Amino acid sequence: MRALVRTRVTFRVLAGLLAGVVLNAxxxxxxxxxxxxxxxxxxxxxxxxxxVTDKTADREQTLHELFESAGCKEAALDEExxxxxxxxxxxxxxxxxxxxxxxxxxHYDKVSNGHGxxxxxxxxxxxxxLYQGLYGKPRxxxxxxxxxxxxxxxxVGSRDYVSHLSKEDRTRIxxxxxxxxLGLSDTKIWLTRADKNxxxxxxxxxxTLNLPLGVVNVDRVGESDSxxxxxxxxxxxxxHSVTQETIAILHSSRDTFSALKLMEYEDSCHLLVAYLAxxxxxxxxxxxxxxxxxxxxxxxxxxx
Numbered sequence: 001m002r003a004l005v006r007t008r009v010t011f012r013v014l015a016g017l018l019a020g021v022v023l024n025a026x027x028x029x030x031x032x033x034x035x036x037x038x039x040x041x042x043x044x045x046x047x048x049x050x051x052v053t054d055k056t057a058d059r060e061q062t063l064h065e066l067f068e069s070a071g072c073k074e075a076a077l078d079e080e081x082x083x084x085x086x087x088x089x090x091x092x093x094x095x096x097x098x099x100x101x102x103x104x105x106x107h108y109d110k111v112s113n114g115h116g117x118x119x120x121x122x123x124x125x126x127x128x129x130l131y132q133g134l135y136g137k138p139r140x141x142x143x144x145x146x147x148x149x150x151x152x153x154x155x156v157g158s159r160d161y162v163s164h165l166s167k168e169d170r171t172r173i174x175x176x177x178x179x180x181x182l183g184l185s186d187t188k189i190w191l192t193r194a195d196k197n198x199x200x201x202x203x204x205x206x207x208t209l210n211l212p213l214g215v216v217n218v219d220r221v222g223e224s225d226s227x228x229x230x231x232x233x234x235x236x237x238x239x240h241s242v243t244q245e246t247i248a249i250l251h252s253s254r255d256t257f258s259a260l261k262l263m264e265y266e267d268s269c270h271l272l273v274a275y276l277a278x279x280x281x282x283x284x285x286x287x288x289x290x291x292x293x294x295x296x297x298x299x300x301x302x303x304x
Contacts, residue, residue, distance in 0.1 A: 140284025
């Protein structure tokens with residue numbers, strides 16, 4: 001994979017950005033795409049991760065505060081009530097110039113065992129950093145960063161969100177990017193569920209940035225908030241870090257900070273920010289699907 005595309009990445013500090021952020025400019029030679037995004041510094045990512053609490057209501061409030069600290073506030077930040085839930089979905093919107101949308105989701109609730117650091121504060125606490133990663137440069141698409149409630153009780157928050165989408169709303173959503181349980185290993189995608197163009201775009205971004213990306217399918221052992229979107233025929237992709245060796249950590253007393261590998265987690269953040277910027281450049285500039293990398297540049301197959 002590494003020998004297929006040469007990478008040109010430049011780093012420079014952009015005056016006026018929020019503290020802890022560096023602007024990256026990346027060229028994708030195979031598709032002549034040039035994208036810019038802000039890379040959040042590791043110390044800030046780790047600080048947000050360490051804001052984890054045990055109670056669902058506290059996690060919701062903390063996520064709201066993290067969005068505000070990242071610059072998403074007032075009209076851009078909303079708490080949407082969810083039927084049959086005591087806590088809302090937390091929605092941070094980054095407005096684009098076109099009609100299309102991308103939903104970036106991660107559930108913030110947990111099961112009773114463990115502290116839910118991996119499953120799924122690792123995903124929820126990353127949403128403000130992803131918002132911050134795209135902020136400051138005009139985007140084609142509107143991004144909705146959503147902390148879903150009560151995923152562990154049957155995808156309650158995501159099902160409620162999709163149920164309120166009109167037919168027109170559904171057609172505007174170009175992709176649903178779900179983030180669940182990062183930091184156990186290098187970034188993985190759930191390939192059997194993923195839209196092929198979204199998966200190919202992920203492979204292209206990972207290859208260009210020389211960041212690891214693998215495939216672990218969890219069809220028989222897991223479910224996620226991408227399911228209601230998939231059922232609504234919206235293209236989806238799930239990012240996670242679970243392997244056959246680590247899946248038992250989820251929903252157990254071992255789901256604590258000691259299970260998380262910071263370097264892999266920070267790599268996942270870098271990959272995801274660049275990926276969202278790439279989707280904006282490719283899906284937003286036209287209705288054409290994201291360019292696909294060469295066949296032998298796709299992530300290696302693996303399964304649980």
